[in-house]
Amino acid sequence: MDSQRISSITVIGGGSAGWMAAAAIATYLGRSCTVRLVESEEIGIVGVGEASVPHIRLFNGQWLGIDEAEFVKRTQATVKLGIQFNDWSRIGDSYIHGFGAIGRSLGPLPFHQFWLKLFLSGRAGPIGAYSPQTVMAPLGKFAPRDRNAAPGTPLADIAYAYHFDATLYARYLRELGEQRGVQRIEGKIVSVQQRADDGFIESVTLESGQVIGGELFIDCSGFRGLLIEQTLKTGYHDWSHWLPCDRAMAVPSARVDPITPYTQSSARPAGWQWRIPLQHRVGNGYVYSSQHISDDEAAATLLSHLDGEALAEPRALRFTTGVRRKCWNKNVVALGLASGFLEPLESTSIYLAQSGVTRLLSLFPGRDFNPLLVDRFNRESEFEYERIRDFLILHYHATERDDTPFWDYCRTMSIPDSLRETMDLFRADGRYFRNGEDFFALPSWVQVMLGQRIVPRGYHPIVDEMPEERLVEHVEGMRRSLADAVATMPSHQEWIDRYWKAPAP
Numbered sequence: 001m002d003s004q005r006i007s008s009i010t011v012i013g014g015g016s017a018g019w020m021a022a023a024a025i026a027t028y029l030g031r032s033c034t035v036r037l038v039e040s041e042e043i044g045i046v047g048v049g050e051a052s053v054p055h056i057r058l059f060n061g062q063w064l065g066i067d068e069a070e071f072v073k074r075t076q077a078t079v080k081l082g083i084q085f086n087d088w089s090r091i092g093d094s095y096i097h098g099f100g101a102i103g104r105s106l107g108p109l110p111f112h113q114f115w116l117k118l119f120l121s122g123r124a125g126p127i128g129a130y131s132p133q134t135v136m137a138p139l140g141k142f143a144p145r146d147r148n149a150a151p152g153t154p155l156a157d158i159a160y161a162y163h164f165d166a167t168l169y170a171r172y173l174r175e176l177g178e179q180r181g182v183q184r185i186e187g188k189i190v191s192v193q194q195r196a197d198d199g200f201i202e203s204v205t206l207e208s209g210q211v212i213g214g215e216l217f218i219d220c221s222g223f224r225g226l227l228i229e230q231t232l233k234t235g236y237h238d239w240s241h242w243l244p245c246d247r248a249m250a251v252p253s254a255r256v257d258p259i260t261p262y263t264q265s266s267a268r269p270a271g272w273q274w275r276i277p278l279q280h281r282v283g284n285g286y287v288y289s290s291q292h293i294s295d296d297e298a299a300a301t302l303l304s305h306l307d308g309e310a311l312a313e314p315r316a317l318r319f320t321t322g323v324r325r326k327c328w329n330k331n332v333v334a335l336g337l338a339s340g341f342l343e344p345l346e347s348t349s350i351y352l353a354q355s356g357v358t359r360l361l362s363l364f365p366g367r368d369f370n371p372l373l374v375d376r377f378n379r380e381s382e383f384e385y386e387r388i389r390d391f392l393i394l395h396y397h398a399t400e401r402d403d404t405p406f407w408d409y410c411r412t413m414s415i416p417d418s419l420r421e422t423m424d425l426f427r428a429d430g431r432y433f434r435n436g437e438d439f440f441a442l443p444s445w446v447q448v449m450l451g452q453r454i455v456p457r458g459y460h461p462i463v464d465e466m467p468e469e470r471l472v473e474h475v476e477g478m479r480r481s482l483a484d485a486v487a488t489m490p491s492h493q494e495w496i497d498r499y500w501k502a503p504a505p
Contacts, residue, residue, distance in 0.1 A: 004366035007033055010214030012189065012204065012227055014039030016166050017336025017353040018220035019173035023064060024357045025218075026180040029364070035181060038204065038212060040188040050276045050283040051080055051263045051347035052161040054099050059354045064176065072500040074172045076279040077164035079142050079261040079492055081133040083346070085451060087267040089399050095126075095451030096262065097346075098133030100159030102443045103478045109462055112446050115475050116430045116459040123472070127450050129479045131443070132158055135486045137262040142492040148485075155485050161347070163263065163276045163283070185212060192231045200331045201227055215367060218360075219334040220353075223341070228324055228334040235325035236340075242393050242415065243321040244406070245271045245343055249298050250285040250315050254308035261492040265345065268301055269293065270406045274344065275307075279502045282308055287343055292406040319343075321389075327381040328374050333360055340385055345392050351439070355384060380437070387438045390419040391445070398423070398452035423454060430456035 009029070011022045014037060022037045029035070060066040071077065082098035103111025111130065118124035128134035132155055136142060145157050178184060187206035195202050203213040219227040228234050240246060256277070264275040271288030286302040293301075299314040323340030327333065334340075336353040359380060363373045397415050401407035418435075425431050426449050432442050463471070490498070 004368060005032060006215045006365065006367055008213065008215045009033050009035050009218065010204070010212055010216075011035070011037040011218040011220055013037075013220035013222060013336075013338070014170060014174070015220065015222070015336065016170045016173065016350060017338075018218075019170050019177055020059075020350075020353055021218050021220060021335055021357050021360075022182045023173050023177035023180065024059075024361065026177055026182045027064060028361055030181045034183070035177075036183045036185055036212060036214070037177070038185045038187065038189065038206070040186065042188060050166055050278065051083075051163050051274075051344065053347055053351050054159045054161045055351050055354060056161055059358070063358070066176070069500055071172065072162065072164075073502045075162075075164035075168040076281075076502045076505065077162040077500070078259050078277055078279055078496060080161040080163050080263055080347075081137040081142070081158075081261045083263045083265050084137070085265050085267075085395070085448075088265075088272075088395060088401075089451070089453045090401065091267075091403070093451075093453075095447070096128055096134045096137050097444060097447045097451065098128070098131045098137060099161065100131060100133050100443065102127060102446065103130040103475070106466075106474065107462070109460055110442055110446075111475075111478070113430055113460045113463055114466070114471055116456055117463050117471065118475055120456075120459070124475055125479070127447060130475070130482065131447075132482055132486065133160070134447075135482050136489065137260075139486060140258055140260060140491050140493065141486050141489040142261050142495045143489045155482070160261075163278055165278060165280075166350075185210070189226065192227060194231070198330070199232070201231065215331065216365070217332045219332050219338045220336050222337045223319060225324070225334060225338045227332045228327075228329060228338055232329050232332060234329045234334075236320070237322045237325060238320055239322045239389055240320055242389070242413065243343060243396070244289045244291065244409065245287045246319060246321070247290050247295070247298070248285050248287045248317045248319070248343075249295070249302050250283070250317065251302060251306070251313070252311045253282045253284055253306045254311060255279070255281055256308045258491065258493040259496065263347065266305070267401070267407075268305075269404045270298070272345070273302060273305055279496065280505045281311060282306075285344075287345070289406055292404070323382065323385040326378050327356065328360075328377045331369060333377070335360075339381070342385065342388055342392060345395060346388070346440070348388050348439070352384070352388075355439075356381065383436065384439060386416075386418070387435060388440065390416055390422070391440045391448070393419055394423070394445075394448060395452065398449065398454055400453060423449070427454055427456060429458040429460060431460065 026035045082096050084096045086094045189204045191205045193202045201217050259277045266273045270293035273286045276283035288298045319341045327339045335356040363377050396410040
């Protein structure tokens with residue numbers, strides 16, 4: 001058995017994806033494997049992904065043993081309770097996709113089914129009044145839990161993520177990885193060597209002439225996919241006909257107080273603009289379709305909508321939304337941007353890299369690279385990308401806007417059958433069925449579909465079995481208890497200043 005164990009792993013590329021992979025592999029396999037990471041200071045990293053989803057707390061805390069307060073301070077982080085979407089369905093509309101649960105389920109039915117009966121008869125407010133995060137966010141409140149809440153209730157454990165500086169996160173992970181045995185090698189790769197018999201990667205050669213081998217290679221080389229695509233010619237599923245934005249302009253701006261505990265996504269004529277508040281600055285960007293607006297127009301639009309002084313010139317990025325035909329090909333596993341790209345509308349890029357790392361560790365192979373493990377990895381990766389893809393398409397397609405050619409295209413375009421079925425089921429009577437390990441669960445789909453004006457015509461028949469008085473008390477009691485609990489919470493700014501204040505950069 002020992003002779004079949006992989007003993008040498010080489011990560012190609014740094015950044016947050018490369019160092020997440022290296023740190024995690026060293027943490028769990030460092031005693032039996034040599035872990036190397038090759039990166040070049042000359043190449044740099046994309047480094048604009050500054051928002052995350054709650055899974056990062058699991059990865060940082062339980063998987064890597066990172067202290068939360070230290071992480072927040074080292075990365076200039078703030079809290080993210082969700083995303084505020086402005087002008088997406090109609091100009092003037094605004095809703096929040098908050099993390100965590102909506103209300104409390106009863107029996108086999110989720111809370112929103114009971115809410116629907118009252119809402120459709122005009123006796124309940126917007127769905128956001130029944131989720132802790134969507135009540136806290138616009139009020140600028142934050143606490144990780146309500147100490148008075150009963151276990152299993154929405155306030156017992158608040159789901160949240162972070163806004164943070166991705167470059168500082170990569171640097172922090174590098175320190176962690178090197179402490180756990182990762183060998184960092186500086187240099188630019190000039191050639192890749194493959195085995196003659198099966199095409200497996202054998203080694204890479206640097207400008208200095210140094211040759212670095214490995215039994216398993218992790219490709220974190222970004223969009224170019226040095227190993228997975230440039231060398232192995234794996235192929236790519238192009239989804240730009242469903243997600244037509246193919247460029248982004250990014251620029252930091254001066255900090256604005258108070259720091260809001262949510263990301264903002266504001267629809268623009270040819271795409272959307274993000275606003276991500278950190279402790280030391282605000283991250284901004286315009287994700288857009290180059291078929292509908294020029295780079296200069298996009299930069300001007302971005303700069304005209306900043307709420308603080310721009311701290312640099314806008315930086316341009318180009319991408320093609322999609323995923324590799326195989327994220328694991330031969331002895332190469334692609335992670336991060338090398339595996340695929342789904343625009344940052346729901347902040348899934350860092351999650352997808354972390355998910356890929358944990359999937360690799362779960363399916364970690366021997367030197368024979370059992371094809372059953374490889375196939376399982378690729379099927380699960382493809383499923384995950386496809387379901388997140390559908391969730392992103394939902395935002396664009398479920399719009400009533402026809403004021404620009406971009407939005408008219410999104411409103412009228414064909415969509416995947418899987419998404420059409422989800423929308424039709426919900427529109428009928430509010431039902432949503434999760435598909436396997438689909439990352440976005442019922443609360444996310446329900447909030448976005450309602451926020452995009454997909455309002456069900458009816459509700460589940462079981463709801464009518466509940467006495468009217470009990471129904472009203474269940475729904476209205478949830479609204480009251482959340483409002484009362486959130487009113488006593490400290491502000492997000494107070495929480496940061498008291499527990500997580502980062503030193504000046």
